[in-house]
Amino acid sequence: MNLTSYISSPNNTKLPNIPRTLPIMLFLGDIFGLYVCLLFAFWLRLGQPINGFDPFLYCFVLLMLVGLYLADTYHPERQIAGLRTPARTLIGILASGFFIFALMAWVDHTLVKRGVLLSSLGIFSIWAVMLRLLAARWVRSRTEQSRWLMLGAGDSAIKFTQNLLQLNLLGKLVVLTPEADQKPTRSELDNLNYVGNFNDLSKWIQESWSAVIIATNIQFSDTQVQQLMQIRLRGIPIYRLPDFYETLWYKLPSYLLQDKWFAFSPGFHLMPGYFTMKLKRFVDLILVIILLVILSPLMLLVILAIKLDSPGPVFYSQLRTGLYGKPFRVYKFRSMHQDAEKRGVQWADKHDPRVTRVGRWLRLLRIDELPQIWNVLRGEMSLIGPRPERPEFDAKLKDAIPYYELRYLVKPGITGWAQVLYPYGASIEDAYEKLAYDLYYIKNYSIWLDLAIAFKTIRVVFLGKGR
Missing domain, CATH: 3.40.50.720 (NAD(P)-binding Rossmann-like Domain)
Structure with missing residues (x-):
């Protein structure tokens, strides 16, 4: 399975009768639509066709496509936070347009002064919404049949x-x-x-x-x-x-699996001794060094915000279960009040009153996870893998969920397949679902799957779908 298959899969369960090529067709339709809209806008505002190579023009197209991807507009069959695809499409286009014009506000460029980009934005909005309405209608007819x-x-x-x-x-x-x-x-x-x-x-x-x-x-x-x-x-x-x-x-629900299935099913190439595990560690080290350089200014701002918001330390550490069940201490930016666990260990709720004002934003954008880069450097975690659970919860989940301990055959990760496909949850039922995605990741690991998780993590952060 390639990167296209993984990226085109939705964050939630996929309707089984929808071709995986639908998001690709919508993407190609957007590229064609942007080209036609720009041609029309050039003729309307400048009275001439597009001439030569203009980096601002290509920047406009790229940012529009990125905005549509981050708004998850390539899956017309579902809603997100109550918003159907046409509404998400308009939000993605408007957000991209605002960002584009903010970048170009300091540039004295003909495309901005003569309203070429603004005209293109308006025409393309109609094109993109109509394209998705037609796709949604086609999807509905497919599912009915x-x-x-x-x-x-x-x-x-x-x-x-x-x-x-x-x-x-x-x-x-x-x-x-x-x-x-x-x-x-x-x-x-x-x-x-x-x-x-x-x-x-x-x-x-x-x-x-x-x-x-x-x-x-x-x-x-x-x-x-x-x-x-x-x-x-x-x-x-x-x-x-x-x-x-x-x-x-x-995903692979554990209640459907048996020892015989594990013995004869292909996959599981992320096990010890495989070259893929060593390659994954090498890539982790390279990316972590790059992330440290890029994110250092942001992390300094977060440290300042936590200090100003509430008393207590900036960092918070917890004991988590790692590779082969070995416990290790994970580090995070503190997002809760200092006495958050005075009543003992408990799962965090979606609207947990223990979370501070700054902490709520840190969790929403998943910035609280950034100090785990240190855990990756130490070799206790990977950038991508199953999320590590607390030992207190692991003991209960092992008894309740078959094959639960298999998630610790690989290093835990800062982000993972379950985190980008399954919404927030804190119960045994949610742990069942998350394990289903973790087992799929372990069985089907590839560099393409890790790339897909990286792209989806970016979208989760921009849409504020963290916990």
């Missing part, structure tokens, strides 16, 4: 169906159960279109399906295997549930 055949109706199938419904999937989900299975209860069937058992498989394989999903560990007869082979040879994908989650939703 989705047809899924599920084999098996156990607890895993029920959870999978709930995930589909949370995505507002409006297609049809047909369920067949093994002949020996008892018919599911009425409450389990509320969201499932139960039509019979595997004896009816020969009838249903003749229809057109978006995919066939094997929801339980089923022993198929030779005849049933041949029937499934006919479906596969017609170009219809067949997924076991772990493969479906991994391929389309970029």
